[in-house]
Amino acid sequence: MPTNKLIRIGTRNSALAMWQARHIACLLEAAGYSVEIIDIVTIGDKILDRSLSKIGAKGVFTEELETMLRNGEIDIAQHSAKDLPSTLAADLPLIAFTKREAAHDVVLSLNPDFRLAVAGAIVGTSSTRRRAMLAKEYSQHTLVEMRGNLQTRLEKLKSGACDAMILAYAGVHRMGMESYIVEHLPIDTFTPAVGQGSVAIQSSSQLDPALAIAIRQLCNDEPTEACLLAERHLLAQLDGGCSVPVFGHAKQHADGLHLQAGVLGLQGEVELKATGIGTDPETLGKAVAQDLIAQGAQTLLQDIRKQLAS
Numbered sequence: 001m002p003t004n005k006l007i008r009i010g011t012r013n014s015a016l017a018m019w020q021a022r023h024i025a026c027l028l029e030a031a032g033y034s035v036e037i038i039d040i041v042t043i044g045d046k047i048l049d050r051s052l053s054k055i056g057a058k059g060v061f062t063e064e065l066e067t068m069l070r071n072g073e074i075d076i077a078q079h080s081a082k083d084l085p086s087t088l089a090a091d092l093p094l095i096a097f098t099k100r101e102a103a104h105d106v107v108l109s110l111n112p113d114f115r116l117a118v119a120g121a122i123v124g125t126s127s128t129r130r131r132a133m134l135a136k137e138y139s140q141h142t143l144v145e146m147r148g149n150l151q152t153r154l155e156k157l158k159s160g161a162c163d164a165m166i167l168a169y170a171g172v173h174r175m176g177m178e179s180y181i182v183e184h185l186p187i188d189t190f191t192p193a194v195g196q197g198s199v200a201i202q203s204s205s206q207l208d209p210a211l212a213i214a215i216r217q218l219c220n221d222e223p224t225e226a227c228l229l230a231e232r233h234l235l236a237q238l239d240g241g242c243s244v245p246v247f248g249h250a251k252q253h254a255d256g257l258h259l260q261a262g263v264l265g266l267q268g269e270v271e272l273k274a275t276g277i278g279t280d281p282e283t284l285g286k287a288v289a290q291d292l293i294a295q296g297a298q299t300l301l302q303d304i305r306k307q308l309a310s
Contacts, residue, residue, distance in 0.1 A: 005032075005033050005034065005211075006033070006034045006035070006036060007028055007033050007034070007035050007036075007075050007076065007211070007215070008035075008036045008038055008073070008074045008075045008076075009021050009024055009025060009035060009036070009037050009038065009074065009075070009076055009077070009078060010038050010039075010040065010065045010068050010069070010073070010074035010076070010077040010078070011037060011038070011039050011040075011065070011077070011078050012039065012040065012041070012065075013039035013040060013041055014149040014150075015149060015150065015151055015175060016080075016149065016150055016171050016174060016175055017039070017078070017080070018037070018039060019174050019175070020078050020080070020174075020199045021037045021039070021078050022037070023098070023199065024076075024078050024098070024199065024201065024219060025037060027218050027219050028215065028218060028219070030218075031214070031218050038068075038073070038074055040064055040065065040068070062077070062079055062083060062084060062085065062202075065077040065079070065202070066089070066092050066202070069092055069202065069203065069204040070091070070092070070204060070206075072204070072206065075203065075204075075207055075211070076095070076201050076202065076203050076207070076215060077201070077202045077203075078199055078200070078201055078202075079199070079200045079202060080171075080195070080199065080200075081097060081194075081195030081196070081197075081198040081199065081200040081228055082168070082192075082193045082194060082195040082196045082197075083195075084195060084200060084232075086232070086235040086236045086238070086239055086240050087236050087239075088202070090205075091204060091205040091206075092202055092203070092204060092205070093202070093203060093205065094200050094201065094202050095201055095202070095203050095212050095215060095216045095220070096200070096201040096215060096216045096219040096220035096225075097198045097199070097200055097201070097220060097221060097224045097225045097228050098198055098199040098200075098201075098219055098220075098221060098224065099198070099221035099224050100197040100198040100221070100224040100227065100228075101169070101170035101173060101174070101197040101198070102169050102170065102173070102197060103168075103169070103170065103187065103192045103196045103197035103249060104168075104169050104184060104185055104186065104187050104190070104192060105130065105166050105167065105168060105169065105185045105190055105192060106166070106167060106168075106169045106172055106181045106183065106184050106185060107164050107165070107166055107181070107182050107183035107184075107185065108154070108157065108164060108165050108166075108167060108172065108177070108180040108181055108182065109157070109163060109164035109165075109180065109182045110157065110158065110180070111163065111164075111182070112182055113182075114163065114164050114182050114183075115182065115183055116134075116137075116138045116141070116164075116183060116185075117138070119140060120140040120141055120142065121141055121142070121162075121163040121164060122141070122142050122143075122144055122161075122162045122163045122164075123138075123141045123142070123143055123144070123162060123163065123164050123165065123166065124143075124144050124145070124146030124153065124156065124157065124161065124162035124164070124165035124166075125143060125145075125146055125165060125166045126145055126146050126147045127166075127193070128243060128244060128245045128266065128304075128308070129193055129244075129245040129246065129247055129264070130166050131143050131245075131266070132245040132264035132265065132266055132267065132268050133190055133245075133247075133264065133268065134166075134268075135266075135267045135268035135269075136264065136267075136268025136269075136271065137189070137190075137268070139268070144161065144162055146161075146162065146165050150167065150171055150172070150175050150177065151175070153165060153167070154177060154180070157180075164182070166185070168192065168193075168196050168197065169181075169184070169197075170196065170197040187249055188260070191247040191248070191249050191260060191261070191262065192247060192249055193246075193247060193248075194228075194231040194232060194234065194235045194240070194246065194247070194248045194249075195228055195231060195232065196249075198221075198224050198228055200228075201215065201216075201219055201220075203215070223252050226250075226252065226257060226281050227249075227250035227251060227252065227257065227281075228250070229281035229282065229285070230250040230257050230259050230278075230281035230282075230284045230285040230288075231248045231249065231250050231259070231261075231285065232285065233281060233282045233284075233285025233286050233289070234248050234259065234261050234285040234286070234288050234289045235248065235285075235289075236285075237285065237286050237289030237290065237293070238263070238289050238292065238293070238297055238298070238301065239298075239301070240263075240301065243308065244263075244301055244304055244305065244308075245263060245264040245265075245266065245304065246261070246262075246263050246301070247261060247262055247263075247264075248260070248261035248262075248288075249261070250281075250284075253277075255277060256277050256278050256279040256284075257277065257278055257279065257281060257284055258275070258276075258277050259275065259276050259277075259278075259284050259285065259288050260273070260274075260275045261273070261274055261275070261288050261289075261292065262274065262292065263292060263297045263300055263301060265300065265304070266304055266307055266308075270300060272292050272295045272296065272297050272300065273292075274288045274291035274292045274295070275288065276288040276291070
C-alpha cells in the first residue's frame with residue numbers, strides 16, 4: 001500500500017464536476033493514496049451567453065486542465081467523457097474510464113404530466129444534438145438555449161424560463177435531481193452523445209508510469225472502456241465534437257460490441273445512421289464512421305459547421 005503519496009486531481013468547479021472528482025478521490029484513497037482536488041473555472045463555464053458552438057474552440061471544458069497537466073500543476077484531470085474533444089494530444093493520454101452510469105437522456109419538468117409528445121411547449125437545451133433530435137421528432141416545441149451548471153438550469157426551469165428541459169440522466173442522478181424527471185428517453189431513438197455517462201481520467205506523459213498504472217487499476221472499468229473507445233474512434237474519424245449533432249452509443253453483448261451512431265442536420269432535416277458489431281473497439285468505431293462518411297456525413301458536418309459559425 002502506498003505511503004503518503006499525494007495525487008493532485010484537476011477538475012472544473014461545478015457541483016457535478018466536483019462530485020466526479022470526489023468519486024475518483026474515494027477510489028484512490030481506498031488504496032491508501034492522499035488526494036488533493038484542485039478546481040478551476042474553464043472557458044466553457046465562464047462564457048454562458050453563447051452556445052458552445054459559438055465559442056469557437058474545441059476543448060472548452062478541458063483546455064485549461066490540459067495546460068495544468070503539462071505544467072505539472074496536477075497529476076491527473078477528470079472530465080465528463082462526453083466533453084472531451086474528438087482527438088487529444090499524444091502527450092495527454094486517457095488512462096481510465098469509470099464504470100458508466102445509465103447513458104440516456106431525460107426530460108425534467110415541474111409539471112409531472114409533461115411529455116414531449118404533448119402540444120407545443122418551451123423546452124430548454126444547450127446541446128445541438130438534442131436540438132436537432134427535438135426538431136426531427138417533436139417539432140411542435142419552441143427551443144431555448146439553456147447554458148450553465150445543473151443547479152443553474154434547474155433554477156431557470158423553476159423561474160419559468162422553460163416548461164421542460166433535457167439533460168443526461170447521469171448528471172441528474174449524481175446531483176440528486178431525479179424527482180424532477182418526468183420522462184426517460186430511449187437510447188434507440190434518442191441516442192446520446194459519445195462518452196455520455198462515464199468519467200474519463202487524463203494524465204500527462206510526464207506522470208510516473210507506475211503511478212499511472214496504479215490509477216488505471218483502481219479507476220478503470222474495462223467494459224466501459226471498450227464501449228467508449230469504439231465511440232471515440234467513431235468521433236475521431238468524423239472529426240466531431242460536443243458542438244455538432246453527432247451521436248453514438250456502444251454496448252456490450254454476448255457476440256461483441258454493438259455500436260449505433262449517426263449525424264443529424266441542425267433542424268433534423270437530414271439523418272444519417274449506421275450500426276456495427278465487433279470485438280475490437282478501434283476497428284468497430286472506424287467501420288461505423290466510414291459507413292456514415294459513405295452516406296455523406298463529412299459533407300453534412302462541413303455544412304453544419306458553416307451554419308453554426310455564421
